[in-house]
Amino acid sequence: MQNSQSHRVIAVYQPSTIPAYQGNPLIEALPPLNSFVDDLSALKGKLRCTPDDIHQNGVDRAHSICRVIDDFFQPLSQYIQLHERISLMIRGGYVGRNPDTGDWARHIQNGYERVLSGDLKAIKFTEVYSTAQSMALIGCSGNGKTTAMKQLLSLYPQVIYHPDTNLEQIIYLKIDCSHDGSLKELCLNFFRAIDRALGTSNYEKQYSMSKRPSIETLLAAMAQVANAHALGVLIIDEIQHLSRSRSGGSEKMLNFFVTLVNTIGLPVILVGTPRAREI
Template sequence: MNGISSTSYMSIAARYEHSGSGVTPGNPLIDALPLDANVEDALNRLSHFPPKPGLGERKSSELVRIAELARLGQLCIPLKAHNKASIQLNRLIKQAYERRNPFSVEDLQRRHLIALTDASSVPLAVSPDDKALVLAILGVSGSGKSTFADAFGLPFNVVIEHRSHADRSLNLRQIPWLKLRMPHDGTLKALCTQFFARVDSILGSTNYAQAARSVRLLRHIAPLMQQVVTAISLGVLVLDEFQNLRSAKGEELHMLLEFLLTLSKVTGVAIVIIGTPAIDQVLPKRVRAKLGLSTAGECGFAPLRGQDWKEFGDRYWEYQFVKNPGPLTPAIRAAWYRASAGNPGFASTSFVLAQRLEIGGREQLDAASFERVRYTEMATLGPAVQALRRGDPRSLMGFDDLLPRSDTGSLMDLFTGVPRPNPEGKGPDAGEFEDFATGVSTSFTKSRQSTAKDRVSHRN
């Protein structure tokens, strides 16, 4: 097993196991996937509970306890939305490969036609019967969409090396899962540039980005993209922050959407779009359905209510670092909800900030702690919280614009103790507010990678 450390992808030898009901056996691209046996296993993988503070830790100095609050960045609680999305994503990955058995005549013909195209070729035509495979995951910033996608996709961050299957030669590489961020300008050129650079980084032995730079006309990039997707047998292409399409203009928007749908139809790759309600400003739900941007369904990550909110609060309440931890009373739950409106990101942050205020002071958490946070540290998020509590589509559509970027970046620093990494190099506050308090931390990612390695080693 050779690690690809620069990208957190691992190169592994293919080991084949039939993936269960609903899947025809004998497709190596499916049988080699590190799929979970059931949804319960998937949710267990998504769960992560760091050590709870004990009596000794609560007696530690103020500075030590404040530093230990960063431990909450590793806490990941499975919710009902995770259950539904896990089922759909597990199904989606299999669907992406069902028509792509490399031993079938149809797939051999498709691969041959795609390989024959070049940058100057007219993109391959698609049949009206070919359907794009697109799943939409939508929810406001801080609802946990990106956290979920990162945790779910971690076992699939592998390069599967196929050499033979059932005594038949099979020489290909398979990347089941690839996640990108929709560029801030929402342009096709920026997205394709990011894709080729990412693939080069994962494989370490290709130079697709340079080949793409030699393509002079943007419409000629489609054949190259189709070739690369086919060459790496890509299963799922995940596009986070899809609401950045708001920055695309007229023809550019139409070109990008047509490009993605054609890519899925021609190559069979499944596409997952992750975005906020702001996407409705340019692509209302009826338009998404008409275009085929939700053919595999939609998953909604709504604010927590009822039993979900109770379970979320009960889990977090076990991580009190104040010297005098008390019970989680109805009054405290209500004040906590007023500060967060049930948004997991806001709730996590208000819980951490409430403790920061009380450590070295009253050394206890109560309703007043959350009210104080609501009107001080998180006051600038008040309009966003109110929009969540109202819950009407118009308010939620403009939710992103209610988030003050500089303040959310500062809150992230308070929560984790370190500046927020930025994948696009546009300053600490670039990108959406998404999951800043519930993001997968470095230690969480490493622990999940270890789990994936152990699982692959066990299968081998």
């Protein structure tokens, strides 16, 4: 499959026809709203076979077929619904974080208060509201959840640079829950993923090398970094690995995810196997 967008692009603004999106540079810098059929057609892979492949010996032909199938992607009907949800979540989350109305700056200021206090509920501006949504994608292991998410996200550039504001806007970020199942390691995975997206090493060094940072400190910093880079959607994969005991209890885990969506204004997609239902 060929990506329709590169990893990092310079912002080019295209006026939106949807009133709620108009005048929001974080939305108008996104790729235009194409029909789902057009986008999925761009994702559809091609079987690259030649007549000569038929005449290969059995061993070579088996390897050739395996490689062709690995590279092939066939969008299914369920992907249309998933594609729509992702598009709505990214754009909808930015409605309440418009830099031109001051909403984004107020989110940043509230985040600064949380970093200072270590309290995820701390706020400075009470009039800030969230337009973010969350979603869970649950399915058996190996049925294509991660592959589908990866292919659909490839329709977007991961980073858009806004020269006027010197903002590196991260459209999406995907992180995996580590096997030890701790919220702390989840936060550190977040900072590593931010560094990979931006091509830096600043965030991982800053937070992994500090002396025993508390979970609250890491969560507040994670939320602030997400706001500072106007993160569009956070995908947390392998959520079934998240352990209640190592994460400080189910209440802390629930508060963390709810805060990201309702207070920070960050859309979140949780992906996991049926074992994740209890979380």
